[in-house]
Amino acid sequence: MSRSRQSAGQPAQEPRWREFTVTRDGVRLAAYELGDRSAPTVVLVHGWPDTHHLWTHVAPTLAERYHVVAYDTRGYGASDKPAGVHPYRLEECAADLFAVAEAADPSRPVHLVGHDWGSVQAWEAVTMPGSTERFASFTSVSGPSLDQLGAWVHDRLTHPTPTSVKQALSQAVSSAYTALFQIPVLPKIVLLPLSTRRSWSAFLHAVEGTPVENVTVAPSLRADMWSGLRFYRANIRRKLAHPNPTSTSVPVFQVVNTRDIALRPAIYSDTADYADRLWRKDCVSGHWLPYTNPDYLASVAGQFIDSVETTTPSPLIDRSRRRGPAKAFDGTLSVVTGAASGIGRETALLLAANGSEVVVADIDADGAQETATAIKERGGIGHAYPLDVSDPAALAAFAADVATTHGVADIVVNNAGIGLGGASLDATDDQIRRLVDINLIGVMTGSREFGRQMVRQGIGGHIVNLASAAAFTPQRGLGAYAATKAGVLLFSESLRAELASDHIGVTAICPGIVDTNIISATELTGLSESEQAAARARIDRAYQRRGYTPDKVAAAIVAAIDADKAVVPVTPEAVIGYRIYRFTPWLSRLGARAKVM
Structure with missing residues (x-):
């Protein structure tokens, strides 16, 4: 030579x-x-x-x-x-x-x-x-x-x-x-x-x-x-x-x-x-x-x-680094908001169990830390961040911090959300504004901030937005809440079309009745504090009897990411409601007249 x-x-x-x-x-x-x-x-x-x-x-x-x-x-x-x-x-x-x-x-x-x-x-x-x-x-x-x-x-x-x-x-x-x-x-x-x-x-x-x-x-x-x-x-x-x-x-x-x-x-x-x-x-x-x-x-x-x-x-x-048997999401970085409890927590745990490194964020900083600790105790990698998704500047800073510290996320689950029940006419401006800021603007901001990073990196990714069966199931007492979730659904489908050429999937998850703690934090319009407490306890007992747990929704989310699905109604009533609204919408409107809360 x-x-x-x-x-x-x-x-x-x-x-x-x-x-x-x-x-x-x-x-x-x-x-x-x-x-x-x-x-x-x-x-x-x-x-x-x-x-x-x-x-x-x-x-x-x-x-x-x-x-x-x-x-x-x-x-x-x-x-x-x-x-x-x-x-x-x-x-x-x-x-x-x-x-x-x-x-x-x-x-x-x-x-x-x-x-x-x-x-x-x-x-x-x-x-x-x-x-x-x-x-x-x-x-x-x-x-x-x-x-x-x-x-x-x-x-x-x-x-x-x-x-x-x-x-x-x-x-x-x-x-x-x-x-x-x-x-x-x-x-x-x-x-x-x-x-x-x-x-x-x-x-x-x-x-x-x-x-x-x-x-x-x-x-x-x-x-x-x-x-x-x-x-x-x-x-x-x-x-x-x-x-x-x-x-x-x-x-x-x-x-x-x-x-x-x-x-x-x-x-x-x-x-x-x-x-x-x-x-x-x-x-x-x-x-x-x-x-x-x-x-x-x-x-x-x-x-x-x-x-x-x-x-x-x-x-x-x-x-x-490959450290053991191959898992579905090895080598990926996931971000889950609202991960202190319920669907967000279970989704973070399941993504970590499938090999992803997970950033968990929640306005409840202690709860987020508990989720991250649980991930680590099970052999995964988790990082906790305090985050109020209703603050666009804070959410933008959070996305930038994640990219700088951990890299560009491969998977983002915009899960954080709140409920609001009762007659729409009785809702206050502050209640409506807070609901929209968290449920809709928070999801849109999270999708935009992390989506821009994914597009710039150029190797695809996946965004999951938590909507609800209420997005296509009109009903008394949930009009304002349903409006935000319908917004999430249509925004997600539109964003999916926009990002298709960048090979970034977008999924709207639409659960029905799931036994989480969202009811305990839901405000009910037009009722006194004592009346709200009694109504929440009654609804919460009904959800518990329903017995559909957050881990089942988390499994549907992970499966949807893997299969790159666009819209996923999760619970049986959500699946039925989705079909009724698509093919016989008049029946959905008729059913909406029934009083549920």
């Missing part, structure tokens, strides 16, 4: 790369670097049909703190293109990666960031002898270990279950193009219309919304497409037919793109079996994350590298 340096100009849109060459076994690899050579080194490895240009928008950010090296892997760009298929076996590519790492920084291990086939090559490298001496960490994006994938497929075929069969079929459909790539000549015909920068960027924009201006490719794109097919032919069949997965002690950070058109998230479910130290972050994004959201990729990869270099992980990296 040898290394030589030269200088060359770069196109205006490209970083000011410094070029050098790495040679291994007669194969010359074109390499490029940015940043201070005395800093820890990060090596970026591209996939098909890219070159080092893939990292145009990622490398400069990383180079602010690190020595960054990217290279055209064999067969691509300015690197040599050995004849035949055998030279493109992963063993050869991994040996190239060792050589580039040695040339980039001979004195210490380097950090790897790989995408697509670049990640596949890096997996091969970090599972080889000597990997821990050469590689300090590995950030894997949209590229599995082929040996691990082969073992995953074999396990699903030999131990079939309805879920595993569905997963295997889903991946088979997503991978169908790899079978096409095994056929001589035909792939070139199929790919020819995509082999210019304009057509390729238009294709990526069409399939996953990649900004056209972010797609940077080499002038050799067409030749790279053809040449890169040899990676598929040299490795896919033999690795999947005879997998030999090997574990690695190199710290691995797996960025899983849940909207990846080629690789389904399920294939990464067994990665923890092969990585001694594994971190994982799921993103509602597509395959070409380095183009679609380069700032986010640079941020999370940088945070992971920082954590390895300093042994002090950021909050995002800390909660991404």
Whole structure:
């Protein structure tokens, strides 16, 4: 292996790369670097049909703190293109990666960031002898270990279950193009219309919304497409037919793109079996994350590298660590308002039990702290904050504080709310204003503040707003309360439409009669204090007899997040009321005349 340096100009849109060459076994690899050579080194490895240009928008950010090296892997760009298929076996590519790492920084291990086939090559490298001496960490994006994938497929075929069969079929459909790539000549015909920068960027924009201006490719794109097919032919069949997965002690950070058109998230479910130290972050994004959201990729990869270099992980990296069996919301950050008791408390506990780190907030600071303590006692991570959601400035400051201290929330549950019963004409202006401030404006403010953060981050998220069956069940004595909840319902459905293109789900939860403490704090208009107390006690006893507990609503909330549902009536009466209001609204209006409180 040898290394030589030269200088060359770069196109205006490209970083000011410094070029050098790495040679291994007669194969010359074109390499490029940015940043201070005395800093820890990060090596970026591209996939098909890219070159080092893939990292145009990622490398400069990383180079602010690190020595960054990217290279055209064999067969691509300015690197040599050995004849035949055998030279493109992963063993050869991994040996190239060792050589580039040695040339980039001979004195210490380097950090790897790989995408697509670049990640596949890096997996091969970090599972080889000597990997821990050469590689300090590995950030894997949209590229599995082929040996691990082969073992995953074999396990699903030999131990079939309805879920595993569905997963295997889903991946088979997503991978169908790899079978096409095994056929001589035909792939070139199929790919020819995509082999210019304009057509390729238009294709990526069409399939996953990649900004056209972010797609940077080499002038050799067409030749790279053809040449890169040899990676598929040299490795896919033999690795999947005879997998030999090997574990690695190199710290691995797996960025899983849940909207990846080629690789389904399920294939990464067994990665923890092969990585001694594994971190994982799921993103509602597509395959070409380095183009679609380069700032986010640079941020999370940088945070992971920082954590390895300093042994002090950021909050995002800390909660991404896999410490046991996989859970549904591992690695996520949730915020739940009104979490001191009732539905909010049970939702916070259930999210934590499913792996999420949870920020619990309530005007009852002691109650919020009790919920956070309960989460910690059960092995989760919880943080308590005092919060009055009726104060928009306080809610905005809270959202900003959460982002600064813990990161951008993946899940937000706007649960805080109050009740108001009795005749609408007897309600005071103060009662109406307080009701609207908490139940409607508080929900809208929380959705807007946290929603803006999610949009800026660009990897999706989910917002849950607590409405009520009263939103679609008109009734005497609940007119004002029902109006706020109807507002929450329609606001949530409208917001869901607005945020769909950002892959942020919005759910309106509509419980009916649930045994919580909301009745004990509900004001009843037109009654004296003693009359209110007696009426509340009577209604509370009825709710207790109903026996529908908050944990059941929490289960519905968690299921709705997982399934990305728009509107969820929870209790039986809510489900019935929703159908009646939709199909026979006159019956709802007739029923509203019955006196319930």
